Amino acid sequence: MIKGIIVDDELSAIKSLKWEIENFCENVEISDSFTSPLEAISAINYIKPDCVFLDIEMPEMDGFQLLTKLVYRDFDLIITTAYDNYAIRAFKESAIDYLLKPIDTDDLIKSISKIRKNKKDSLLGKELQKVLGTFSINNSASKIALPLTGKIVYFDLEEIIYCKADGNYTEIYLKGNKREILSKKIKNVEELINNNHNFFRVHNSFLVNIQHIREYIKGDGQYLVLHDQTKIPVSRSKKEEILQILSL
DSSP: OEEEEEEOSOHHHHHHHHHHHHHHOTTEEEEEEESOHHHHHHHHHHHOOSEEEEESOOSSSOHHHHHHTOSOOOSEEEEEESOOOHHHHHHHHTTOEEEESSOOHHHHHHHHHHHHHHHHTTOTTHHHHHHHHHHHHHTSTTEEEEEETTEEEEEEGGGEEEEEEETTEEEEEETTTEEEEESSOHHHHHHHTTTOTTEEEEETTEEEEGGGEEEEEOSTTOEEEETTOOEEEOOGGGHHHHHHHTTO
């Protein structure tokens, strides 16, 4: 018997995949399913499934972030996604299976057959380790993976000048007058790069790469001037911290 867990923020997608598995995949049991990635992390570590069906684009936390937070990793991963893009294809080349929504029954059966063989040969999780190794390299101190609409893009952190909050979204301003829209709150973006000391939250709405700061204008209406002449307000509560960081 193969034990599986489904993680997808869309309940309809979970129900659809469960139906496919129950009707076309013998000896496969879905132990549990989750729309919350945080809840899924605890369950995967506890249940220790043979496989995990994982959606990538989720608002609380994307699928790749979830993988890096797991303690238990000895399972086969099947990515489920609505986007057929280069980032997902790259993971497929690393021998990780993925199912494109709406899920094709024949593709699902092939994926289950592979899991069944890996379980028999005691190879569950071997391919996942390769992918996590690659993911760790790509997310070193100099790079960050950001899930944009329909794709995941790896940016050099030095490319990012500043980030601006826009409700549940964040505008990413890059060198060369480029801008990207990220479907995450700015606090989530801050968490993604919290191991890089070059970024500082100078205001509730602004996260700045301090390498791009040109001037700090003091006074009542204090603000930063970046190398591209953008003016960024500094909140009163952040004044002392930014002065220490800039050694002023």
